[in-house]
Amino acid sequence: MMIEKKLSLDYEQYENGEKIVDLIEQLAGGEESAKLESLIIGDWGGAYENDSSEIVEALVRLNGKFPQLRKLFIGDMSYEECEVSWINQSNVAPLLIAYPELTSLTIKGSTELALEPAIHEKLEELIIICGGLGKQVLASISNGRFPQLKKLELYLGVEEYGFDGGLEDVLPLIEQEKFPQLTYLGLKDSEIQDEIAIALAEAPILDQLETLDLSMGTLTDKGAEALLNSSKARGLKFLDLHYHYMSDEMIAKWKQSGLNVDISDQQKYDDDEDYRYPSLTE
Numbered sequence: 001m002m003i004e005k006k007l008s009l010d011y012e013q014y015e016n017g018e019k020i021v022d023l024i025e026q027l028a029g030g031e032e033s034a035k036l037e038s039l040i041i042g043d044w045g046g047a048y049e050n051d052s053s054e055i056v057e058a059l060v061r062l063n064g065k066f067p068q069l070r071k072l073f074i075g076d077m078s079y080e081e082c083e084v085s086w087i088n089q090s091n092v093a094p095l096l097i098a099y100p101e102l103t104s105l106t107i108k109g110s111t112e113l114a115l116e117p118a119i120h121e122k123l124e125e126l127i128i129i130c131g132g133l134g135k136q137v138l139a140s141i142s143n144g145r146f147p148q149l150k151k152l153e154l155y156l157g158v159e160e161y162g163f164d165g166g167l168e169d170v171l172p173l174i175e176q177e178k179f180p181q182l183t184y185l186g187l188k189d190s191e192i193q194d195e196i197a198i199a200l201a202e203a204p205i206l207d208q209l210e211t212l213d214l215s216m217g218t219l220t221d222k223g224a225e226a227l228l229n230s231s232k233a234r235g236l237k238f239l240d241l242h243y244h245y246m247s248d249e250m251i252a253k254w255k256q257s258g259l260n261v262d263i264s265d266q267q268k269y270d271d272d273e274d275y276r277y278p279s280l281t282e
Contacts, residue, residue, distance in 0.1 A: 008042025118144025132162030193217030
């Protein structure tokens, strides 16, 4: 059983002047630090105004205290604690350097987020949960080096909450041989979900994937049709399209397709794209 610890501050602790860095140092000084395999950093107090840089610095400084750390989650907080678009992050790349044995990194929140340089020889899972992911972070990932990455899950979101790119910023992520071990690709929660679906429908990267996750976005019949007609999509073990704007007719086609696809959580279909929203925005 994996040894896991979550550190967080509630409102009262934060108001009383307690600091998340002190909790990290206490953990590092305890007996379980040498065996800790998974660390979750939750609400660090006032995340809407205090970024994660002190957390990153502390974990880098104390890396020798956590020799078995394999999974790290920075920003695991509910919307009651802090809205996702308000979570202030920082450059988390120093964690990749400090923990060369890390296999999983999850980040929640994208305000001021950076991942530069995006290099890790053993990371198998990279997840970024946010209301809008900036094109600079997308570029860092696509220009980075993750030879062992098996799962890449990115919430792209909307312009209002940080997505300042377009399809041209997403396409470099799906170049063949970019991530040679990748079997799960999630490009989800997007306001350009149709464009992404069309671009991916016949992309060579589908040949190596087991799961394609285009869920939680504004997918309509337009993007769905491209996937339905894709010979490459038929090679997938699982296609996740849940939370979508497909019509009843298109849903019926998927049910008859014989593919293992999640088409649950249909949203009200409307031809007016101004009334279509990804699932996680605010």
